[in-house]
Amino acid sequence: MYLSTVLDDYSRYIIAWKLCSTMRAQDVTDTLDMALTASGCDQAHVHHKPRLLSDNGPSYIAGVLADYIEAKAMSHVWGAPMHPQTQGKIERWHQTMKNRILLKNYFLPGDLEAQIGAFVEHYNHRRYHESLNNVTPADAYFGRAAAIIKQRERNKRKTIEHRRLQHRKLAA
Numbered sequence: 001m002y003l004s005t006v007l008d009d010y011s012r013y014i015i016a017w018k019l020c021s022t023m024r025a026q027d028v029t030d031t032l033d034m035a036l037t038a039s040g041c042d043q044a045h046v047h048h049k050p051r052l053l054s055d056n057g058p059s060y061i062a063g064v065l066a067d068y069i070e071a072k073a074m075s076h077v078w079g080a081p082m083h084p085q086t087q088g089k090i091e092r093w094h095q096t097m098k099n100r101i102l103l104k105n106y107f108l109p110g111d112l113e114a115q116i117g118a119f120v121e122h123y124n125h126r127r128y129h130e131s132l133n134n135v136t137p138a139d140a141y142f143g144r145a146a147a148i149i150k151q152r153e154r155n156k157r158k159t160i161e162h163r164r165l166q167h168r169k170l171a172a
Helices: 025-039 063-071 084-101 109-125 137-141 145-171
Strands: 002-007 014-020 051-054 075-078
Touching: 002 025, 002 084, 014 025, 014 109, 025 063, 051 084, 063 075, 084 109, 109 137, 137 145
Parallel strands: 051 075
Antiparallel strands: 002 014
């Protein structure tokens, strides 16, 4: 089984994913269609269309995918061969997911798909990322991160002030 995933580079939010029995260009375009629909980019008029960053696997260098990307007015950037760091965020996502999901044997694709779906939900909405200032990818993707971080700072200032007052009372 192969996992085709679209991850937002800024927020690390998993926009779309598909479990496939093959990894053909059609599987990639299906996942991209799901991501464009989920993000609203297929209907919005944006100055910069989405850009696909991928490795040089056969499904990503196929003519079918090139035609699809051209038809959607997108751009495609390939990582340097033998340099997985270029796709570091998606590679890290796959490593994290595999560490959690592949601890068991799944005998039916539906069972594996359900576990991946549950982990994507956890990853997007409950798992805090240090690189995102300890907010979830969903918070960053949907624009809630700044308000959350600001509220945390207010809470921290209030807590410090409260502790100072408590200390002064005890010292007096």
